[in-house]
Amino acid sequence: MYFFKAIKNFFKARVLLWPVLLLAAIIVSATGASFAFGGLNALALNSLFSSSSNERDSQVVQAVTRVQEIALLTLHIEGVARHESNGEIFGVAVPASEKTTLLQYKFDAKLGIDGSQVKIEPTGPESYRVTVPEFIGIGFQDPVFEDPLESSNALSWLTPPAVQTRMINNILSDENKQKYIAQNVPALQEQTREFYSGIIASIDPKITIDFEFAG
Template sequence: MIFFKAVMKLFKARVLLWPVLLLIVLLVGGAVAAFASGGLNALALKALFSSSSSERDSQVVQAVTRVQQVALLSLHIEGIDRYDSNREIFGVAIPASEKTTLIQYKVDAKLGVDGSRVKIERTGPKSFRVTMPQFIGIGFDNPHFEDPLESNNPLGWLAEPAVQTRMVNNILSDENKQKYISQYAAALKEQAKVFYSGIIASVDPEITVDFEFAE
């Protein structure tokens, strides 16, 4: 009774407060009823409150750079990447805690050269020298990754799980690009000769061309 007398006084004092007071009365009444029927639960709270979220990605192009990359070789690569892990205690591996994760993949690796750094110089009336910069890995095309396969020992669930994105990044890493360049250095040089000799021969078939490759 005292509570409602106070409410009436506030109604008389400030009429604009009645929506707030009415909301308080409804919430208090709802809480009392909920406790009387067995207490508040998650469904009752969800009925009273709700939430919303949104995500937005804003990008601004800061610069545009022209590139003159010349692809000389395209390698079709198929392989299996393997990740092994186990659980250790004080630096000692727990027996039977090994876990192995395998990802089978296919990808095309493009190798070539930065055409803007190729130098073509005349060395005589019918001769030129082409100086080639170091070969580069231009990129990867058509990557395809199978779902990872896991092999667990009895306590393998203790081991750290493999991070698939980390394994994919390792497959497409700059280190692998450099490995392919080293493996196919001879083929890259031969293709560079064919490519640039063909360009010069299209102007004059009698021109001789010497090549110099960066180490």
């Protein structure tokens, strides 16, 4: 009598266990039914269980730098990048495995100077010297890249495809910025003279200005 009385008191005290037991009975029943029709059905389990995921990108601004970049020239550039490669076996090129990829592009390249590095110093009562730092590539604007075109030979399947992002990075590289600067130094210097002469002349048109360029 004491044993049955203890069990009765247990279920009275643990009445919250009944929902758990009921859920277990439902799962067992569903699983048993799946086995009865030819094995455990994955869809039956998916109907009982589900999952969810969430992605987050947390960013923190570590520093704020003020820049005084002055755009002096804007170059409109259009071109076609070419990438050639071939398959290799043990370091030896395989004949007829050549693959050529063409990527057509266009963008505006902005060239100028860092205005914070420009020095304006008096050299006399009505004369100033403007010391100009090295010209810089400020950035690329409105880049457009067409879908790449690929030309293949019979065994080109041995050659991995060109990586488009790598081709784009080469087109927009710092090396190309320096090339555009080197090709346009006279125009950049002339534009610099006009820019600062106009500012100083608006203050006093009688001032004489001498320019000194880095490099």
